[in-house]
Amino acid sequence: MAMTRAQGQESQRMQQGEGPAAVLAIGTANPSGTIVSQDEFADQFFRVSKSDHFTALKEKLKRICHKTGIEKRHFHMNEEILCAHPEFLDRELPSLDARVDIVAAEVPKLAESAAVKAITEWGRPATDITHLVFSTYSGCRAPSADLQLASLLGLRPTVCRTILSLHGCYGGGRALHLAKELAENNRGARVLVACSEITLVCFSAPDGSNLVGQALFGDGAGAVIVGAGPFAAGERPLFEMVTATQTTIPGTEYALGMQVAGGGIDFHLAIQVPMLLGQNVEQCLLDAFRSALGDDVDVTWNDLFWAVHPGGRPILDKIEEVLKLEPMKLEASRRVLREYGNMSGATIVFVLDELRRRMQEEGDHGNQLPEWGAMMAFGPGITIETMILHTPRHPKGN
Template identity: 75%
Template sequence: MPGAAAAAAAAVGGSRRCTQHAEGHAAVLAIGTANPANIVLQADFADHHFGLSNCDHLTELKDKMKRICHKSAIEKRYFHLDDELLRAHPEFIDKNLPSLDARVGIVATEVPKLAESAARKAITEWGRSANDITHLIFSTYSGCCAPSADLQLASLLGLHPSVSRTILNLHGCSGGGRALQLAKELAENNQSSRILVACSELTLICFSGPDQSNIVSHGLFGDGASAVIVGAGPLDSSERPLFEMVAASQTTIPGTGHAFGMQVASGGIDFHLSIQVPMLITQNIQQCLLDAFHSIGKVDPNWNDLFWAVHPGGRAILDNIEGVLKLQPWKLDASRHVLSEYGNMSGATIAFVLDELRRRLDKEENKKHDPEWGIMLAFGPGITIETMVLRAPVPCGLKEN
């Protein structure tokens, strides 16, 4: 065998799969986040968006977007798309013009690069080598090519050739929750495994000039990437569990496929987001929560005794959940903070919320009053609800069951 081929074979050899179960529940061991450099203030977004799209003459539609932005509870968002890029690709403005190839060509490079920034932060916090990652799960709605973003990210990070990769595509806002549930199952069923969960989204793939069908989504979504390291015991002495992942489930609300969806077209990805989405989630959320806690033997928990990591799909979703569950006003503060500072970054957003929540729980003045149990919720096309029961570990490690 030629020398180069022999070296490649040696590098590839040595699968690290393990069929032994791990000890206890999986845990979040580190979190990293990243955003593009370009910031747009929400108060300026309508002017910015209509100006970029040469649509300032649509005054009635522009006023409607200004009202949406004003009520959104969003202060700013981050975008890869800027004036220079749009000048180079004027076809992005008109979704009736073929532009998918150009969009995919950009996101194929930029989505993994943004994920790399978040992943390197998570790996640094984790404190171990990237070579110790055994599995990679990558979620995005922004990619339509192969080799896909998971392989690109593995290459950028220098992961071992035997890393087990999974790509989740077009799961939308529930992608982060779905990826974390898969990571939990992998960690608990493969002793010593360490899973990197990466989510990266660029709205460039679905940007277009404003019309009645898209101004709500254009007024909510931003760009961002997140990375989470997940593993189960035995933990290394250097590893610090942030959240124990106790139980997880996925529920699809029957007959709601019309309410939220995405379609790849020649002009990019078309979003369909019904104004019914907050109501549909609200009508079903309590049963999902009860089912999740019943699965671990906890009946009728007090919702205000929990900590909350809820995907901030929009202000109405958070307001409705707070109302139907009669939550104290501060219970969704982590979600509201992320919505304010970043907007809705689709599947990447839930890790931003977990990151903000752990900072709040880490504050010394709150230590004596921190809830032990918590919940993570993410919502996506279907309508799909991802639910995960979390537990805050004691400083020395995971609690016993």
């Protein structure tokens, strides 16, 4: 059968979604086992790791914890697991297999808890999901967590799965970026984005080089349903995903990264990260807005709403300083940091959920809310994911 070029183009157009992709539902989850107050973390960490004799190191961690802006964090790791696996305390002992055995089961389960909430809010059956994008640094095995999650949720065997491994803190932003492209280029697609992280894979006794990471990271999972028009009855776009960009800051590979080794995953985080982000964040935003609205766009940063990955308090402070943001503009990010710490790629989903909640409360009080906003996530590379968001104006009562 012969097909003309025009027919081919029309066929391609008919396979695409209508308008920009949108966030249709959000769900979050944390392990139910261990919740640690940040004020008590250093004492507990040094006790369970049998390191109380390092008094100076413990006092240093207490000072770091005090400055983080974190109040509590959730962990799957507990003393029972540590008693069963004392090798987790010594980076020189082989422990990667034992760590992966645990997280291979628990990471998909945590993701399932978040995904069930998102699917329930969405209001359609899980079998209507056509694509799954799963981001985690907590697994080193195939078949991966994406297949396990698909089985747990009862997704169709034809669901198109993608696993993003070791993207770290920008994994959630990258997963949402990919979901946008999938939804807009596959008519009727509904993409489940799942991000799930358990820090057990990088737990170790304090040695002076890992204190910042020990003070920052926690466990959590986030899930988002993404789709483009036409929307089915009952589907309600929360955030339109107008445009997305990814930028890597040249020559910054040294500053932020992860290394898988026999004793688990090692993080390294250079003190220069907030400064490097501060030097590049505004240009990334300008590039994204120009891509969305044209070269002559004039953006006032304080006229936007903000969903920024809270990689740490100094990062939020630097972005606020560089963009001259009003104090409450990053409050959704700061609250997530206070309540959960940095959950790597999953954290941006928590920020979107918190932002959604705040915007709904403000709208219920009749306050005028920004229509346009920016989402940003940062990770190894240094990589910056930027997405321009727009809140659709729903008729009152819908």
